[in-house]
Structures are given as structure tokens and as C-alpha cells.
Amino acid sequence: MLFNTYQFAYFFLLLFPAYWSLRRFPRLQNGLLLAAGYYFYACWNPKFLALLLLSTVMDYACGIWVDRAEDPRRRKVVVGLSMALNLGLLGYFKYYNFFAESLQAALAKLDVSVSLTQLNVVLPIGISFYTFQSMSYVIDVYRRDLKPTRDFIQFATFVSFFPHLVAGPIMRPTSLLPQVASPRRFHLTQFYEGVYLIFWGLVKKIVVADNLAVLVDSLFGRWQTLDGGTTLLAVYAFAFQIYGDFSGYTDIARGVAKCLGFELALNFNLPYFATSPKDFWNRWHISLSHWLRDYLYFPLGGGRGTKIMVYRNLMITMILGGLWHGAAWTYVFWGVYQGLLLVGHRIATPWLERIQPTDPVDARCWKALRIVVTFHLVCVGWLIFRADSMEQVLGMLSAVASRPAIPAAASLVPVLVIVLPLMLVQSCQYLSKELAFIARTPWYVRSGFYTACFYALVLGGAFGGGKQFIYFQF
Incomplete structure (x- = not known):
């Protein structure tokens, strides 16, 4: 079920009053949320509910076992069991064919012919998100950052909470689980904030991202024929497509959660105003970058040790972060590239600090x-x-270097019409240092903004089409 469909609108309009009618009965509310989460997930493929339930049951039991165990070795075994299950599910459904094909191709180059079985499996939607979230619960209990819950319904609701189930943000158990365990109260201000986020998220998804997707798909599909200017336009358009698509999903998820009395983590904070690669990862997909930092980078040693060890930790973290996004070599190279950017920034930081201007205008x-x-x-x-x-990457980079040109107006104008209003809003948010900038403006400014967004949705959106969100494939 997609947020940008009438099906979800009907689903939520039925769930919302039923949910708040049970406000005096938190356990029944959680039961309703659990049923809603499983129905929401089953709308893609009911067969994969078994995987969601398996991960939930195993990590619920592992959380209790690791808390009860006193022997450090036994505690590590329980955590290892949880990680083996969750990463095993990921490996089987998401990575087996990729590694099998890669190994077969590598052996073929050595004149070794090996036929490896290929699995005819469908990637369960959202598996990368809910396995990371469920696994982090056991790790947090192991670290004694969290006491395990004995209420299975609470834990299952935490794992399957539908607003963020299939594409995040990846919620920490220390943040979301207490909200599930506590009674919720309806607050009109929180509800208004939620409606605004849903509205703005839909604009970013079906007006910005879905319209840019048409041009991006067309240009990337004929990349061999593009000149340098059109190639750059295709890349810029995709930059705003993926931002509008993923941040739009997150806004809708956070808005729906607010309407239900929950607060989900901020996942995007004006990432295209970042001043460095490190700053970018503090603003883009924040829940994943913080997950990788806390559960991978720090355990590897983080910023401790020699410079070489720190650079190694950064590279491993980002390569695995790239592979998390998908089973393809382009994602691996993307992770390598991001790791090199972070290493390069770390090396250049002392020099950048020395040349930092002191004059306010120059700064x-x-x-x-x-x-x-x-x-x-x-x-x-x-x-x-x-x-x-990577052949396509090199070919498009070569076009930029060897065939510079001004993009045709037929391609350039639609991108500017879509992107410039978004960047105007983002610029106001950045300069005011307030993401809720619109809510703080006078009523006539808000009215104009909401009216413009409404007409953009009606005239330029495709609400009933329900184009899938990019990050659903991860």
C-alpha cells in the first residue's frame, strides 16, 4: 500500500477515528496498530508476513534471553543468533544472487567454469529497514541501554508500526518503544503538524519527484546520445527527484505518526545545504547514517586509533552502507566513493580550518x-x-568533459519550474533555521503557500497513480 494512493487515504480515514476511540485502552490501541501494520504490509505480498513475524518473534525472545543471561559469552551468543537470523534473511533474499553471479563471473575470468544455482525469489519490501530496527533492539538490550519488554504486542507493534515500516526512518527502540508502551493523548497542535507534513510530503513526492522521474528515466535511458549539458541536467534532476521522493515519504510517515500521537525521528535536514561530506551525512537519511555510526563505525573503533585505522573504519562503514542500498556493483562503488569523500574531508579539515575567513562577508x-x-x-x-x-557512469562523465553544451529548453524549463519553488522554500527554511518556517509565517503567507501547493497537486500531481517510492526497493 502506497502513501500516495486513494487506497491508503481510505485505510487511514477508517483507522484514525477507530484508533482514537480506543484512547482509554492503550493495549487495544496497540492491538489495532499491530493489525493495521500487518494489513499494510500484506497489501504487497501476504506471504512475506511470515518473515516479518519470524524476525519479530526471534528478536523478542533474544531480548529476554540476553537480559537474563549473566555469562558474557552466552550473552554474545544470543546477540550473534539475532544478527545471524536478521542478516541471514537479508543475505538470502537480497544478496545471494548478486554474490553468486559475481563469483561466477570472477571465476570465468580465471577460466574456471562453475555453475551456481540462482534463486528465483522476490525481495521482501522493507526488509532492510525492519531487520535493522529489530536487530538494534537486541543490541541495545545487550549493551544495557534498554530493558527488554515482556509485552509481545508492544514489541510487535514497535517493529511493524506502519508509517515507517517499509522505508524508515529507522527508529531506535529507546525512542519508539517507550512511546508504544505509554498511553497516547490527542493534541490538536500535533495533529495540525502531522497534516502539514503529510500535505508537504505529498507535494514533494507526486509533484516534484514523480514529474522529474519522467525526464530522468528518459535521459538515463538514452545516455549514450547525451551531450555534456543534458547529462548534467539529468544528474541534477535525479538529485532533486530522489530528495523529493525519499524526504517526501519521510514527511508523510512522520505526519501520519503525529496524527496517531507518535513522534518519529527527523530523517532529512536540508541536505543540499551541507558544507561538507560529513555534514551531508548528518542531514541525509539521518536515521541510517546514525545507525551505521553507532552499530558499525563505533564498534570498529570509530575515530580512535591511528589515522589509517580511522580511514579504514570510514571506508568499511560506507561500503557496507552502499551495499545496504542494493545488490549491485554500482551501490558498492557508490559506497566506496562516499567513503573516499569522508576520508578526504577528514584529511583536508585542518587545512580548511586554517583558511577559514574571519571577515563576516568573506565567511x-x-x-x-x-x-x-x-x-x-x-x-x-x-x-x-x-x-x-559503471560503464554508464564513465560514459556520462566523459560526455560532460568532452561534449559541453547548453541543455535544450524543452528539458531545462520543466526542471527549473519544478525545482526552483522547492529550493525557494528550502532556502527560507535554511536562512530562518526553522524547518517549520511556513507555520511561523502570517496567515496570508500560509494561505498563499497552501493554495499554491493545492493547485500544484491538482494540476501537476498524479495522486491516483501511486508511483512507488524509490527506497522501497531497498
Whole structure:
């Protein structure tokens, strides 16, 4: 079930009053949310409910076992069991064919012919998200950051909470589980904030992302014929497509959760205003980058040790982060590229600090320059991320270098019409340092904004079409 469909609208309009009619009965509310989450997930493929239930039951039991165990070795065994199950599910459904094909191709280059069985399996939607969330619960209990819950309904509701079930944000158990365990109260202000986020998220998805997708798919589909200017336009358009698509999903998820009395983590914070690669990852897909930091980078050693060890930790974290996104070599190279950016930034930081201007005007210009440079470094990464092969990446980069040109108006104008209003709003949010900038403006400004968004949805959106969100494939 997609957020941008009438099916979800009907589903939520039925769930909302039923949910709040049970506000005096938190256990019944949780039971309703659990049923809603399983129905929401089953709308894609009911068969995969068994995987969701398996992961839930195993990690619920592992949380209790690891808390009861006193022997450190036994505690590690329980955590290892949880990780083996969750990563095993990911490996089987998401990565087996990729690694089998890669190994077969590598052996073929050595004149070794091996026929490896290929699995005819469908990737369960959202498996990368809910396995990470469920697994982090056991790790947090192991670290004694959290006491395990004995209420299975609460835990199952935490895992299957439908607003963020299939594409995040990846919620920490220390944040979401207490909200599930506590009674919720309806607050009108929170409800208004939720409606605004749903509305704005739909605009970003079906007006910005879905319209850009048509152009992006067309240009990337005929990349061999593009000149340099059109290639750049395709990459820029994809940068805003994926931002509108994923941040739009997150806004809707956070808005729906607010309407139900929950607060989900902020997942995007104006990422294209980042001043460095490190700053970008503090603003983009924040829940994943923080998950990788806390459960992978820090356990590897983090910023401790020699410089080589720190660089190694950064590279391993980002390569695995790239592989998390998909079973393809382009995602691996994207992770390598992001790791190199972080390592390069870490090496350059002392030099950048020495040349930081002290004059206020110069400092603002320097900051603007860093934003522009960082954005283009990120866009190179988006080219790798979107391309079907490294041959396509190199071919499109070659076009930029060897065939510079101004993009045709037929392609350029639609992108500007879609992107410039979005960037105007983002610029106001950035300059005011307030993501809820619109809510703080006078009523006539808000009215104009909401009216413009409404007509954009009606005239430029495809609400009934229900185009799938990009991150659903991960």
C-alpha cells in the first residue's frame, strides 16, 4: 500500500477515528496498530508476513534471553543468533544472487567454469529497514541501554508500526518503544503538524519527484546520445527527484505518526545545504547514517586509533552502507566513493580550518562556496547511484568533459519550474533555521503557500497513480 494512493487515504480515514476511540485502552490501541501494520504490509505480498513475524518473534525472545543471561559469552551468543537470523534473511533474499553471479563471473575470468544455482525469489519490501530496527533492539538490550519488554504486542507493534515500516526512518527502540508502551493523548497542535507534513510530503513526492522521474528515466535511458549539458541536467534532476521522493515519504510517515500521537525521528535536514561530506551525512537519511555510526563505525573503533585505522573504519562503514542500498556493483562503488569523500574531508579539515575567513562577508561567501562544491560532489555520487553500470557512469562523465553544451529548453524549463519553488522554500527554511518556517509565517503567507501547493497537486500531481517510492526497493 502506497502513501500516495486513494487506497491508503481510505485505510487511514477508517483507522484514525477507530484508533482514537480506543484512547482509554492503550493495549487495544496497540492491538489495532499491530493489525493495521500487518494489513499494510500484506497489501504487497501476504506471504512475506511470515518473515516479518519470524524476525519479530526471534528478536523478542533474544531480548529476554540476553537480559537474563549473566555469562558474557552466552550473552554474545544470543546477540550473534539475532544478527545471524536478521542478516541471514537479508543475505538470502537480497544478496545471494548478486554474490553468486559475481563469483561466477570472477571465476570465468580465471577460466574456471562453475555453475551456481540462482534463486528465483522476490525481495521482501522493507526488509532492510525492519531487520535493522529489530536487530538494534537486541543490541541495545545487550549493551544495557534498554530493558527488554515482556509485552509481545508492544514489541510487535514497535517493529511493524506502519508509517515507517517499509522505508524508515529507522527508529531506535529507546525512542519508539517507550512511546508504544505509554498511553497516547490527542493534541490538536500535533495533529495540525502531522497534516502539514503529510500535505508537504505529498507535494514533494507526486509533484516534484514523480514529474522529474519522467525526464530522468528518459535521459538515463538514452545516455549514450547525451551531450555534456543534458547529462548534467539529468544528474541534477535525479538529485532533486530522489530528495523529493525519499524526504517526501519521510514527511508523510512522520505526519501520519503525529496524527496517531507518535513522534518519529527527523530523517532529512536540508541536505543540499551541507558544507561538507560529513555534514551531508548528518542531514541525509539521518536515521541510517546514525545507525551505521553507532552499530558499525563505533564498534570498529570509530575515530580512535591511528589515522589509517580511522580511514579504514570510514571506508568499511560506507561500503557496507552502499551495499545496504542494493545488490549491485554500482551501490558498492557508490559506497566506496562516499567513503573516499569522508576520508578526504577528514584529511583536508585542518587545512580548511586554517583558511577559514574571519571577515563576516568573506565567511558567508566561503560557506556558500562550500555548499556549492559539496552539492556537486554529492551529485557525482548520485550519478553512480542511479546508473545501471559503471560503464554508464564513465560514459556520462566523459560526455560532460568532452561534449559541453547548453541543455535544450524543452528539458531545462520543466526542471527549473519544478525545482526552483522547492529550493525557494528550502532556502527560507535554511536562512530562518526553522524547518517549520511556513507555520511561523502570517496567515496570508500560509494561505498563499497552501493554495499554491493545492493547485500544484491538482494540476501537476498524479495522486491516483501511486508511483512507488524509490527506497522501497531497498
